[in-house]
Amino acid sequence: MNPIFLGLNIDHVATLRQARGTRYPDPIKAALDAEMAGADSITLHLREDRRHIQDEDVVRISAMRQTKVNLEMAATEEMVQIAIQQKPEDVCLVPEKREELTTEGGLDVAGQKPWLADVCARLAAAGCRVSLFIDPDETQIAAAKEVGAPVIELHTGTYAELENPKEVQAEIERIQHAASFGHEIGLVVNAGHGLHYHNVQPIAAMKEIEELNIGHAIIAQAVYSGLPQAVREMKRLMIEARQNAYLKD
Ligand SMILES: CC(=O)[C@@H](O)[C@H](O)COP(=O)(O)O
Numbered sequence: 001m002n003p004i005f006l007g008l009n010i011d012h013v014a015t016l017r018q019a020r021g022t023r024y025p026d027p028i029k030a031a032l033d034a035e036m037a038g039a040d041s042i043t044l045h046l047r048e049d050r051r052h053i054q055d056e057d058v059v060r061i062s063a064m065r066q067t068k069v070n071l072e073m074a075a076t077e078e079m080v081q082i083a084i085q086q087k088p089e090d091v092c093l094v095p096e097k098r099e100e101l102t103t104e105g106g107l108d109v110a111g112q113k114p115w116l117a118d119v120c121a122r123l124a125a126a127g128c129r130v131s132l133f134i135d136p137d138e139t140q141i142a143a144a145k146e147v148g149a150p151v152i153e154l155h156t157g158t159y160a161e162l163e164n165p166k167e168v169q170a171e172i173e174r175i176q177h178a179a180s181f182g183h184e185i186g187l188v189v190n191a192g193h194g195l196h197y198h199n200v201q202p203i204a205a206m207k208e209i210e211e212l213n214i215g216h217a218i219i220a221q222a223v224y225s226g227l228p229q230a231v232r233e234m235k236r237l238m239i240e241a242r243q244n245a246y247l248k249d
């Protein structure tokens with residue numbers, strides 16, 4: 001059985017901290033607690049506007065994590081230099097607009113292949129495994145392969161926002177097709193954005209998907225049940241869905 005891994009995104013622990021400019025809650029403590037509770041990796045998004053994760057957080061998590069770090073960032077020269085310096089195990093290139101509330105879609109890889117090929121090569125030379133955060137679209141998946149990224153992360157935000165059952169099912173099938181296509185051409189396939197306790201299982205059931213990056217919903221649940229329990233419950237749902245997918249075969 002292909003296992004399913006959980007990458008915990010700690011951005012919104014930092015959102016709470018930045019709300020008052022205090023030193024608490026500490027996203028690094030959250031990361032270490034989450035790792036002890038079963039998170040398989042830690043994701044953090046260093047945004048150009050530093051609205052939540054700060055440069056110091058990247059330095060501290062790189063020194064203290066027990067699992068691995070997935071640094072999300074825009075494909076800008078500033079961020080490339082930071083990644084080359086900090087050398088996280090994974091770097092996920094995401095689109096960014098300062099005015100956005102959160103990430104609104106996937107990276108347009110097909111429209112900027114020369115630049116992204118250069119960024120992928122430089123990050124790989126620094127020892128980082130590059131992931132591209134893209135829509136579940138064959139053209140973008142093929143472009144990711146072409147620019148040399150070994151990993152893709154399928155954007156599940158559209159799926160998460162849909163309410164009409166037929167549209168939800170159609171998007172599940174679109175993500176499944178994208179995951180199968182990416183796997184067939186030799187890419188590691190991850191997924192994330194907007195996943196929560198009531199929509200995660202159809203995505204976790206997809207055998208070609210290796211890792212789900214989830215943040216907002218887990219940090220929100222942690223307000224009620226504490227972070228270790230919130231992480232354990234999400235992992236339980238993910239593993240249950242993956243096991244059931246194999247039992248159906
Ligand atoms: C790329 C993605 O979907 C998230 O990992 C991203 O971090 C969302 O941005 P915020 O965390 O700022 O909402």
Ligand SMILES: NCC(=O)COP(=O)(O)O
Pocket residue numbers: 009043153191192193194195213214215216217
């Ligand atoms: N790349 C997705 C991620 O890291 C977390 O997204 P969300 O669960 O906070 O929407």
